[in-house]
Amino acid sequence: MSDASVLRMESVRKTFGESVVLRDVDLEVAPHTVTALIGASGSGKSTLLRCANLLEEIDDGAIWLDGEEITDPRADQDAVRRRIGVVFQAYNLFPHMTVLDNITLAPRRVHGASRAEAEERARGLLERLGLAGKADAYPDRLSGGQQQRVAIVRALAVRPRLLLLDEITAALDPELVGEVLEVVRGLKDEGMTMVLATHEMGFARDVADQVCFLDGGVVLEHGTAEQVFGDPQQERTRRFLRRIVEAGRL
Amino acid sequence: MTVTKGESAREGADDKDGMPGDDYVPSARRLARERHKRARTRRATAVAALSTLVTAAVLYLVVVDAPGWPRTKETFFSAQYAREALPKVLEGLWLNVRLLLICGVAVLVLGMLIAIARTLRGPVFFPLRVLAAAYTDFFRGLPLIINLMIVVLGVPALRLQGVTVDPVLLGGTALTLTYSAYVAEVFRAGIESIHPSQRAAARSLGLTNRQALRYVVLPQAVRRQVPPLLNDLVSLQKDTGLVSIGGAVDAVRAADIIVGRSLNYTPYIVAGLVFVALTIPMTRFTDWVTARLDRRREQGGSL
Numbered sequence: 001m002s003d004a005s006v007l008r009m010e011s012v013r014k015t016f017g018e019s020v021v022l023r024d025v026d027l028e029v030a031p032h033t034v035t036a037l038i039g040a041s042g043s044g045k046s047t048l049l050r051c052a053n054l055l056e057e058i059d060d061g062a063i064w065l066d067g068e069e070i071t072d073p074r075a076d077q078d079a080v081r082r083r084i085g086v087v088f089q090a091y092n093l094f095p096h097m098t099v100l101d102n103i104t105l106a107p108r109r110v111h112g113a114s115r116a117e118a119e120e121r122a123r124g125l126l127e128r129l130g131l132a133g134k135a136d137a138y139p140d141r142l143s144g145g146q147q148q149r150v151a152i153v154r155a156l157a158v159r160p161r162l163l164l165l166d167e168i169t170a171a172l173d174p175e176l177v178g179e180v181l182e183v184v185r186g187l188k189d190e191g192m193t194m195v196l197a198t199h200e201m202g203f204a205r206d207v208a209d210q211v212c213f214l215d216g217g218v219v220l221e222h223g224t225a226e227q228v229f230g231d232p233q234q235e236r237t238r239r240f241l242r243r244i245v246e247a248g249r250l
Numbered sequence: 251m252t253v254t255k256g257e258s259a260r261e262g263a264d265d266k267d268g269m270p271g272d273d274y275v276p277s278a279r280r281l282a283r284e285r286h287k288r289a290r291t292r293r294a295t296a297v298a299a300l301s302t303l304v305t306a307a308v309l310y311l312v313v314v315d316a317p318g319w320p321r322t323k324e325t326f327f328s329a330q331y332a333r334e335a336l337p338k339v340l341e342g343l344w345l346n347v348r349l350l351l352i353c354g355v356a357v358l359v360l361g362m363l364i365a366i367a368r369t370l371r372g373p374v375f376f377p378l379r380v381l382a383a384a385y386t387d388f389f390r391g392l393p394l395i396i397n398l399m400i401v402v403l404g405v406p407a408l409r410l411q412g413v414t415v416d417p418v419l420l421g422g423t424a425l426t427l428t429y430s431a432y433v434a435e436v437f438r439a440g441i442e443s444i445h446p447s448q449r450a451a452a453r454s455l456g457l458t459n460r461q462a463l464r465y466v467v468l469p470q471a472v473r474r475q476v477p478p479l480l481n482d483l484v485s486l487q488k489d490t491g492l493v494s495i496g497g498a499v500d501a502v503r504a505a506d507i508i509v510g511r512s513l514n515y516t517p518y519i520v521a522g523l524v525f526v527a528l529t530i531p532m533t534r535f536t537d538w539v540t541a542r543l544d545r546r547r548e549q550g551g552s553l
Contacts, residue, residue: 053454055450055453055454078456078457078458079456081453081454081455081456082456084454085454085455086451086454088447088450088451090447092447092448092450092451093451094448094451094452094466094470095470096469096470096473105452105455105457105465105466106455106456106457109457109461109465110455110456110457110461111456154455155454155455158455158456
């Protein structure tokens with residue numbers, strides 16, 4: 001199992017100064033599955049994703065991507081990031097580039113694709129995500145939902161092995177959340193391996209093969225969506241889910 | 251004239267009718283409000299005109315009534331010397347313009363290189379970082395006039411083989427040294443003003459640090475810093491006049507020569523006005539670019 005997994009974390013510890021964000025995190029992500037990270041704000045969901053992509057350096061433990069330890073100081077970090085796509089909460093599109101240039105930057109500069117090749121693939125992806133007419137627009141002319149879909153296309157354009165989605169609907173107006181989640185659902189159907197941090201519990205229950213509840217810097221509870229949402233074993237999980245239900249979010 | 255009037259009348263009609271099919275008739279309230287606004291505008295214009303007139307009259311009287319005015323007028327504002335000086339000054343100005351163009355390009359390139367050197371990470375670049383920091387500290391602190399004297403007068407005194415003694419080249423070098431330190435700081439501020447999430451996004455796509463800088467950070471940083479850069483170029487433009495201390499015949503030196511001969515200071519005034527005239531378009535251009543960038547930002551652009 002462990003060698004077949006796309007992403008594996010073992011005893012990962014990450015601190016920022018005095019505060020311990022990840023205490024002792026174990027995680028295993030099988031190919032073609034969706035893992036949802038849930039938990040209160042500040043429980044370490046985003047940090048976990050940033051560590052997986054080496055945007056943050058972990059203090060202890062180890063992370064493997066396709067069986068290769070990427071936290072080995074000798075590992076080529078750029079090569080690791082090339083295989084992982086990331087979509088951020090705030091989209092982080094490049095404002096000085098058109099949608100098409102945003103998407104083709106990495107395929108051309110990192111993967112050595114020709115402009116024609118990269119643009120063809122980009123246009124294909126844009127069309128599939130309902131953004132065909134937006135290729136030459138600048139990001140500030142798009143709605144939040146459109147920007148986030150462009151960000152997803154940008155991450156997909158390099159054919160990543162693993163896609164990390166960091167609360168990608170948290171900055172969106174409620175009526176725009178659906179269109180972005182629809183895209184993620186489509187990617188799951190195509191067999192993309194994904195890890196997503198989310199506050200959309202209904203969506204997590206719907207789409208995730210594995211749900212991990214983070215609390216106090218550890219994965220306190222994990223299992224299938226039915227297990228974690230339907231029959232939580234830990235008191236803290238139950239309390240978290242009760243608050244979510246009371247807030248009308250599940 | 252008639253056409254304009256007809257057009258404006260039609261526009262007014264359109265305005266009141268609103269969209270076709272919409273039979274909007276402005277209310278008495280709106281008409282009264284507009285009448286009031288027009289009256290207020292007329293009053294404001296009248297007040298501004300009167301105030302300008304009074305200020306001009308006071309200034310005129312203060313200057314013309316000054317006890318030394320006739321003498322000052324003769325030595326600083328002589329039409330005869332102005333006519334004599336203008337062609338020479340303009341001839342000298344051509345040197346200032348060339349210096350501006352060449353130094354401007356050199357300053358931008360050198361400033362950018364220094365700024366990049368200061369942002370480089372990694373132990374290999376440690377000496378480069380230190381050198382770049384020392385360079386900006388030193389040349390931003392050193393008064394330009396002293397820098398010019400050291401380079402323009404000091405370098406020829408060394409009598410080095412193969413090193414130029416041309417005051418223009420040496421003066422240009424001194425200007426470039428000082429201004430590239432300023433411009434490097436402008437670029438560095440721009441680079442640091444780009445939100446870290448942009449770099450994170452670039453790195454997460456697999457771009458190397460250098461690629462992230464080149465394709466994502468620098469283009470945004472440079473665009474954002476256009477107004478302060480133009481401001482430094484305006485400043486450089488007038489400081490090209492300082493190369494005259496080495497004897498290069500620029501606009502200032504040309505005026506100097508006539509003053510030395512005639513003991514009349516009008517040529518200085520002429521040279522000064524010529525520099526102002528040269529700087530104004532540049533300043534206006536800077537204002538225009540700044541306003542345009544601000545407008546884009548207000549419209550929700552993140553540039």
